[in-house]
Amino acid sequence: MIAKSYSIKEVDGVQYADSGEGSWGIPVLLLHGMMGDIGNWDSVFEPVSKAGFRVLCPILPVYTLPIRKANLEGIVEFIVDFTNSLGIKKAIIAGNSLGGHVAAIYAIQHPERVAGLLLSGASGIYEVEMSTSIMRRKDRDYLRPRVAKTFFDPIHCTEELLDDVIEIINNRDKAFRLIRFARSVENSPVVNDLHRITAPTVLIWGENDEITPPDVATTFHAGIADSELHWLAECGHVPMLEQPEAFCTIMVQFLQRIAERKVTA
Numbered sequence: 001m002i003a004k005s006y007s008i009k010e011v012d013g014v015q016y017a018d019s020g021e022g023s024w025g026i027p028v029l030l031l032h033g034m035m036g037d038i039g040n041w042d043s044v045f046e047p048v049s050k051a052g053f054r055v056l057c058p059i060l061p062v063y064t065l066p067i068r069k070a071n072l073e074g075i076v077e078f079i080v081d082f083t084n085s086l087g088i089k090k091a092i093i094a095g096n097s098l099g100g101h102v103a104a105i106y107a108i109q110h111p112e113r114v115a116g117l118l119l120s121g122a123s124g125i126y127e128v129e130m131s132t133s134i135m136r137r138k139d140r141d142y143l144r145p146r147v148a149k150t151f152f153d154p155i156h157c158t159e160e161l162l163d164d165v166i167e168i169i170n171n172r173d174k175a176f177r178l179i180r181f182a183r184s185v186e187n188s189p190v191v192n193d194l195h196r197i198t199a200p201t202v203l204i205w206g207e208n209d210e211i212t213p214p215d216v217a218t219t220f221h222a223g224i225a226d227s228e229l230h231w232l233a234e235c236g237h238v239p240m241l242e243q244p245e246a247f248c249t250i251m252v253q254f255l256q257r258i259a260e261r262k263v264t265a
Helices: 037-049 072-085 098-109 131-135 140-146 159-171 172-186 191-196 216-223 245-265
Strands: 006-010 014-019 028-033 057-059 091-096 114-120 199-207 227-232
Touching: 006 216, 014 037, 014 216, 028 072, 037 057, 037 245, 057 072, 057 216, 072 098, 091 098, 091 245, 098 114, 098 172, 098 191, 114 245, 131 159, 140 159, 159 172, 159 191, 191 216, 199 216, 199 245, 227 245
Parallel strands: 028 057, 028 091, 091 114, 114 199, 199 227
Antiparallel strands: 006 014, 014 057
């Protein structure tokens, strides 16, 4: 169990994790996946804040946006409003899965607000397993192998995680919004706009990702001019959970290079 090294705060009704307030570095904004939460990034807060960066992770309103805004554009608008509320004009954006897709769209639409971009297991090219596929059956035996596909090591597919998934898909409002978001992910490819991402970008990808397979990472890498790609062995769709030490080492080194660019610019 990783000790939490952040505090939970609220601004304009939005709850978010905050670590390293007052740090000199560029703020780092973490975006979790469709069925994820702040806890997905627990391993990141301490090493990144110790490196001199303020780290922020809002709870994305996947289950609370009005139905008509339950899509990727609705989340992008949310990020604009959230950063404006905190007076943040420019940040390094890090996203996993759906959060990575949102981060890529945000970098395409608002390049002036993005100092750097980190994508890990990001959707936006294609996904093998969409969230709509787990809505058909609600028994644990059916769900367990599908949830386990998220990880290289199935030990991460805990009974507690299965409980959370079952709770979500048994909640009609949550399940309906998830289906809306899954369709939005399918209908919002970014491959033709990757050349518009001008921020320095790092891709940290699990070699064994079955949700957004390795060729998704290579497509992002080929399309983003100023990008670097790092592979993590024995790792699936959520590298900061499965390989936290290696993930954070690459992330901190990337952030430090961005900070050096800013100093020498």
